[in-house]
Every structure is written in C-alpha cells, then in structure tokens.
Amino acid sequence: GQNIDQPTEMTATEGAIVQINCTYQTSGFNGLFWYQQHAGEAPTFLSYNVLDGLEEKGRFSSFLSRSKGYSYLLLKELQMKDSASYLCAVRDRDGANNLFFGTGTRLTVIP
C-alpha cells in the first residue's frame, strides 16, 4: 500500500518559522502536494513539487527529495491564521487522477 507519514501535531510561535515534514513510501511517484485544511473546512491547495528542490510561494515554501522520499513545508513569519492542518499528498503515477493523503499535521500557532 501507499504510506505517507507526517507528525500529528506541532506548535509554533507567532512570527516564527516552522517546518512540517512528510515522508512517503509509494509504489511510484509523480508529484507531491501540500494542502491546508482549517477545522471543518475543505482542503485548499498550497504547493506542488515533482522535481527535487525548493519551490517558494510567498511565506510558504515546499521542498522535495525524491531519492529520500521526503518533503517539507516551510512556513515563515507565522500568523495566528496559519493554525490549521497541513496535508501532504502524493500522486503515485503519471496519468493517475487520485491523490494519497497523509493524516495531516495539526499546527497550532501561539502568541
């Protein structure tokens, strides 16, 4: 089966930087996605990596190492509204339409 691991919970301080890690073991790989999900709401797309390296988008950056089966999401200048769950999801093959999600990391930002 497909296995995607993330820490269950993290806490960080407003204004700080936090890194949320994701490791995956899947039968194939064709892209990794990060989503943000506020409690009781729909996931919203944050980032997509298919090649190794860092993708930066404002306060959020995502990194991928395919050889290590590893990604992280980096959030800078944390704001209280960043308190949410962050979901790592993998597309396991070219042409696949579905994504495999991890259980998500619940981030709490404290003052």
Added chain:
Amino acid sequence: EPEVTQTPSHQVTQMGQEVILRCVPISNHLYFYWYRQILGQKVEFLVSFYNNEISEKSEIFDDQFSVERPDGSNFTLKIRSTKLEDSAMYFCASSDIGPYGYTFGSGTRLTVV
C-alpha cells in the same frame, strides 16, 4: 473566485437508506472527484470522473456507491444502502488538468444513525 458547491452541508440518514450527495464543479473543469474524511482520519480517495465516465476508483468505492453527471453542471455521489461506517465528511473536487491544484468543495457531513 470560482467555487465548487456541495449540498447539503449536513445530512443525517438512517442506516440502510439511500443518500445522494450533490456537487456543482467549477464550470470549465473537466475532472471531478469524490473524497471522504472520517472524523480525525485522513482524506481518502473514492472516485474520479472524466469524459462522462469513471476513470479511477478505490477499494472503498464498492457496489454501494455510484456517481453520475446528470446534466452539464451537477456531479452526484449516491450511496445505495448506507452503513454506520459511511459516516464521514464527503468532499467533491474538480480540476482542469488532472490532480494539479484540485479545488475542493466545503463538504457534506453525512451522519448515519
């Protein structure tokens, strides 16, 4: 900004009853999906739909489930005979180029009693 709309937002049904969950995807999107999330658990893929047919489905999507695009705008998920374990948040999503940047709807919370 375009949205995926789901109705109802909450549905309570008795075990064994049929339910239909409705979704209106973004109008120019071609790929449609249903996912579910049992409380406290991960988001799980159910089915994808493209060009008026199912393109992929998971093991969860058994004979109790069906999807339909009855007209040019709606996309429905039917559960024929609900079970207690079907209680979950059901998310519809759509995209214009496969799984890149899905737009999810706000979900239907289904409670089977």
